[in-house]
Every structure is written in C-alpha cells, then in structure tokens.
Amino acid sequence: MGRPPGGGGGQPPGPDLEELLRKGQERFKRFAPGGFGSGKGIALVLAILAGLWLLSGFYRVQPDEQGVVLRFGQYVRTEEPGLRYHIPSPIETVQLPKVTRVNRIEVGYRSGGALRPQEDSQESLMLTGDENIIDIDFTVFWRIKDAGNYLFEIRDPDSTVKMAAESAMREVIGRTDIQPALTEAREEIEQATRTLLQQMLDDYRSGIEVQQVQLLKVDPPAQVVDAFNDVQRARQDRERLRNEAESYRNGIIPAARGEAERLIQEASAYREQVVNLAQGDAQRFQKVLEAYQLAPEVTARRLYLETMQEVLSGTNKLIIDEKQGGQGTVPYLPLNEMLPRAPGQPAAPRQ
Known part of the structure; x- marks a missing residue:
C-alpha cells in the first residue's frame, strides 16, 4: 500500500501505517534476532505481561471507603484511604465498602x-x-x-x-x-x-x-384508640382538677395561717395591755391608799375633786353667782339658749 495519489497544495500526508509497522519489526529483530518465536522474544513478552500484571495491583481508597484485602478469598487486612497496593488478582482482591454513608x-x-x-x-x-x-x-x-x-x-x-x-x-x-x-x-x-x-x-x-x-x-392499637383517648381525656381532667385544688389549697392555707397569726398577735397584745393596765391600776390604788393613811382628809378632798372633775368635764354647765345681785335662780331661765352652740347647730325649741 503506497501513499495516496495527488499532489496539489494540500497538507503533506501523514506517516504510512505499513511503514511504522515495518520499522517496529526491524527494531524488534535487532533486539531479538530470532523473532517472536525465539527465547528472547518470549521472555520480552512475558516480562511485559508480568509488568502489566504487577501494575494492576495499585488501587485507591477514597475518603469515604475502607479497603478490605482478600487473599484467595480469605480476609487479610483493612486499608485506610489513600493510594494502596495489593498482590494482583487472582492472588489478592480488594473490596471498597462505603463506611461513612448512613x-x-x-x-x-x-x-x-x-x-x-x-x-x-x-x-x-x-x-x-x-x-x-x-x-x-x-x-x-x-x-x-x-x-x-x-x-x-x-x-x-x-x-x-x-x-x-x-x-x-x-x-x-x-x-x-x-x-x-x-x-x-x-x-x-x-x-x-x-x-x-x-x-x-x-x-x-x-x-x-x-x-x-x-x-x-x-x-x-387502632382497634382501641377511641376508648384509649377517652381514658386519656379523663386522666387529663383529673390532673386539671387536681391542679386546681392544689392551687386553691396553696392560696387559702397560707391566708388562713396568716390570719390566725394576726389574731394571735392581736390577742397577745390585748392581753399585755390589760395586764399592764390592771397592774398600773393596782399600783395607783396602792399609792392612794398609802397617801390616805398618811392624810385622810386631804386625800379624801382630792379624790372628791378629781371625781367631780372627771364627771363634769363632759357636761354643759351654767353657774349663777348670788353675789352679783338677784335672788338666785329665777322661776324661768332659757338656759339652753344661753349655752354656746356649735356652728350650724339649730337653736333649741322654747318650752
């Protein structure tokens, strides 16, 4: 097979395939003069095949994988991510399961x-x-x-x-x-x-x-879900009523305790007051008795004046002095009208 005919101004034709094969055969004959059938040719082919077989043992373990190496089907080891090597098949094989997938x-x-x-x-x-x-x-x-x-x-x-x-x-x-x-x-x-x-x-x-x-x-279960829901609602109502009762109790009991404590404090204060007043009256009476025993007339007159002062201090009084003329009390005298009245108080009716 020669070059394709034609000249012209096209691009020069590429190298002939037969020419390349012929040159390759000549180089191989120089390396192995006996050709493929000779010992050197067979050794070369076997070496190439062995190299390719050994190179097939390289493999890569991805970050989400683990390499499980088997030797004649038996588990040998586990490899971590990275470029790894194992004896090529069929001696050793490798499996790469995904270990990060959930x-x-x-x-x-x-x-x-x-x-x-x-x-x-x-x-x-x-x-x-x-x-x-x-x-x-x-x-x-x-x-x-x-x-x-x-x-x-x-x-x-x-x-x-x-x-x-x-x-x-x-x-x-x-x-x-x-x-x-x-x-x-x-x-x-x-x-x-x-x-x-x-x-x-x-x-x-x-x-x-x-x-x-x-x-x-x-x-x-679906067969009893309605009845179960009724039971749940009843339990919820029970809990709600219980919580309301607890809340009421928590509100009323402290208030009652506070009221009881207040009454106790008031009673204690009243008791102390009555006791102190009684003791004071007893001591005052004892002092008066001692003074009466020392001066009976003076003490009696003083008691009379203090009593009259206490009795008359809350009443209205009109005093007529006979030394100012007249015959004393007149048959009729509008005493009520002569007394001072509070502002806005109406006058007493005449009788």
Whole structure:
C-alpha cells in the first residue's frame, strides 16, 4: 500500500501505517534476532505481561471507603484511604465498602417513598410492662465502623440490624408501662434501645455502629384508640382538677395561717395591755391608799375633786353667782339658749 495519489497544495500526508509497522519489526529483530518465536522474544513478552500484571495491583481508597484485602478469598487486612497496593488478582482482591454513608432500617412500617407509609402490625405491636399492647414505628440509622467484620462476620447486615433492633425495642418496651411510653419516656426509650442494640451488634462482631434510634409513632392499637383517648381525656381532667385544688389549697392555707397569726398577735397584745393596765391600776390604788393613811382628809378632798372633775368635764354647765345681785335662780331661765352652740347647730325649741 503506497501513499495516496495527488499532489496539489494540500497538507503533506501523514506517516504510512505499513511503514511504522515495518520499522517496529526491524527494531524488534535487532533486539531479538530470532523473532517472536525465539527465547528472547518470549521472555520480552512475558516480562511485559508480568509488568502489566504487577501494575494492576495499585488501587485507591477514597475518603469515604475502607479497603478490605482478600487473599484467595480469605480476609487479610483493612486499608485506610489513600493510594494502596495489593498482590494482583487472582492472588489478592480488594473490596471498597462505603463506611461513612448512613443507612436506615424501618421497623413497623414501610415508607417506600409513599406519602402514607404502609403499616406492618407484626413488627409494630408490642407488649408493655403493665401488660398493655402498644403500636410503635421507629427507624434505626447506622453506618459501617469495621469493614472487615461487616463483610465477613454477618451474612445479611440489613436483616441482622432489623431483627436485632426489633428485639431490643421489645425488651425495652417490656420494661416500660404504657402511660410513660406514650408521653414523657420517649427519649429514654430511644436511648435505652440504641444502647442495647449496639451491645447486641458488638456481640455479633458485626462491625456496625448505631447512630440513632428514632421513634416515629407511639400509639395504642387502632382497634382501641377511641376508648384509649377517652381514658386519656379523663386522666387529663383529673390532673386539671387536681391542679386546681392544689392551687386553691396553696392560696387559702397560707391566708388562713396568716390570719390566725394576726389574731394571735392581736390577742397577745390585748392581753399585755390589760395586764399592764390592771397592774398600773393596782399600783395607783396602792399609792392612794398609802397617801390616805398618811392624810385622810386631804386625800379624801382630792379624790372628791378629781371625781367631780372627771364627771363634769363632759357636761354643759351654767353657774349663777348670788353675789352679783338677784335672788338666785329665777322661776324661768332659757338656759339652753344661753349655752354656746356649735356652728350650724339649730337653736333649741322654747318650752
């Protein structure tokens, strides 16, 4: 095969393929004068093939992977991310599972991307510690922490995690009464189930780490949900009435205690006052008696004057002095009109 015909002003034709092959054969003949069938030719071909086979042992472990090296199908070692090498196949092979990807297992329901998940009552119905039935749906999130154990210690990881999670949840619910499970004990149930499930998987040497156990639904069975809701409403009413009673008691008892303390203090003060007055009167009488014994006439006159002063101090008085003329008291005298009146007080009627 020669060069293609034609001259003209086109670009010069490229090198001929036959020419390149011929030159390559001449170089190989110079290296191996006997051709491919000679010993040197066979050795060269084998060396090239051996080099290519050895180069095939290089592989790269990505940051989210672990390299699991097998020698004739038996687990040998685990490699971390980076450029690694193993004896080429079929002596050694490598598997690269994703160890940072978070997997999920659904227990009690199947979502399948649907808006309304499909229930699985055989998995979700569980017996509580007080012998009630409860309907629980939950999800387990897990990842690979040891690729070697994950690949070779358990046959079906997803099924193993699911059955272990269901068993752990049933054990935890079996120790919990229904009322706390429906209300305030959800977080405790999640933590206890995660701890128990991780312990079970570690006993299996599964190489799996449980990230989270998440409760999605905790309800009574559908057949009795209406009756259960009535019971819940009754309990809520009971708690509300109890709280109201407690609030009323907390308000009335301190007030009553404060009133009682006030009355006690007033009674104590009155008692002290009466006792002090009685003691003072007794001491005053004793002093008067002593003074009377020393001067009876003076003391008697003084007592008379003090008594009259006390009696007459609150009455209206009109005094007529006979020394000023007249015959003393006249037959009629408007004494009331002569007395001073308070401002705005009407005059007394005449009789």
